Amino acid sequence: MLELKNIQKTFNAGTINEKKAINGLNLTLENGDFVTVIGGNGAGKSTILNLIAGVFPVDQGTIHLNGFNLTGLPEHKRAKYLGRVFQDPMMGTAATMGIEENLALAYRRGKTRGLGSGITAAEREIYREKLATLGLGLEERMTSKVGLLSGGQRQALTLLMATLQKPDLLLLDEHTAALDPKTADKVLQLTEEIVARDGLTTLMVTHNMKHAIQYGNRLIMMDAGRVVVDIRGEEKKNLSVRDLLEKFNIENDRMLLSE
Numbered sequence: 032m033l034e035l036k037n038i039q040k041t042f043n044a045g046t047i048n049e050k051k052a053i054n055g056l057n058l059t060l061e062n063g064d065f066v067t068v069i070g071g072n073g074a075g076k077s078t079i080l081n082l083i084a085g086v087f088p089v090d091q092g093t094i095h096l097n098g099f100n101l102t103g104l105p106e107h108k109r110a111k112y113l114g115r116v117f118q119d120p121m122m123g124t125a126a127t128m129g130i131e132e133n134l135a136l137a138y139r140r141g142k143t144r145g146l147g148s149g150i151t152a153a154e155r156e157i158y159r160e161k162l163a164t165l166g167l168g169l170e171e172r173m174t175s176k177v178g179l180l181s182g183g184q185r186q187a188l189t190l191l192m193a194t195l196q197k198p199d200l201l202l203l204d205e206h207t208a209a210l211d212p213k214t215a216d217k218v219l220q221l222t223e224e225i226v227a228r229d230g231l232t233t234l235m236v237t238h239n240m241k242h243a244i245q246y247g248n249r250l251i252m253m254d255a256g257r258v259v260v261d262i263r264g265e266e267k268k269n270l271s272v273r274d275l276l277e278k279f280n281i282e283n284d285r286m287l288l289s290e
């Protein structure tokens with residue numbers, strides 16, 4: 032279970048660029064919750080994911096994961112509990128390294144054995160099987176440099192890496208926004224499969240309202256650094272984009288553009 036209590040975050044405090052990004056945010060996720068997160072530009076969606084991951088510290092409030100207090104922990108010490116995929120396909124993988132080397136790095140996350148000791152045949156077999164589940168033929172290209180892959184292939188690989196060691200929480204920040212619609216759908220499908228298969232607790236930011244409705248068991252909307260809408264269960268299943276727009280009166284929001 033993830034528990035965010037009264038989180039506050041201001042950037043550039045005391046300067047002309049001061050910005051209150053998160054303003055008393057409370058959010059509790061049950062284990063296995065797959066929560067989609069929507070909200071206008073600057074609502075604080077990425078910031079909250081970054082605060083959970085420890086990219087920067089909270090000003091106030093607490094972050095607990097499965098009863099464990101993460102609040103004061105540096106980013107690298109939280110990494111072993113978390114899987115992350117960002118919008119930019121270039122960020123999650125090492126371009127100059129091979130597919131299997133990237134997977135080996137992910138596989139060794141939080142373990143002492145580095146890449147120096149080489150990839151064993153047994154590991155290679157695990158990677159091959161995992162890659163095959165993506166249905167992209169990457170299992171036949173295990174030594175190819177990741178830089179040669181398409182954006183969609185890289186995001187699929189990043190997703191695989193983020194979930195290779197089952198994370199306690201999966202954080203997805205508009206991870207399909209840079210992909211063409213068909214590829215985005217494919218990566219979202221894969222996301223849903225992996226989340227369901229491993230029962231992963233997941234926060235998925237999207238600017239696409241259809242996707243926010245279609246995926247997950249719960250939908251939250253953020254505005255001005257808080258959760259302003261929280262819909263789950265049957266209500267979420269019956270939700271339409273029109274409902275969302277009417278109910279919350281956000282017709283002019285940029286989210287409309289990507290409907």
Ligand SMILES: Nc1ncnc2c1ncn2[C@@H]1O[C@H](COP(=O)(O)OP(=O)(O)O)[C@@H](O)[C@H]1O
Nearest residue numbers: 042050052070071072073074075076077078079
């Ligand atoms: N590292 C940072 N330094 C300064 N301001 C930031 C930083 N990250 C985010 N902000 C500001 O905080 C607000 C929330 O940003 P963000 O969480 O990225 O919004 P979004 O909901 O679009 O992901 C915005 O006004 C943004 O400009």
Ligand SMILES: [Mg+2]
Nearest residue numbers: 076077078204
């Ligand atoms: Mg963002």
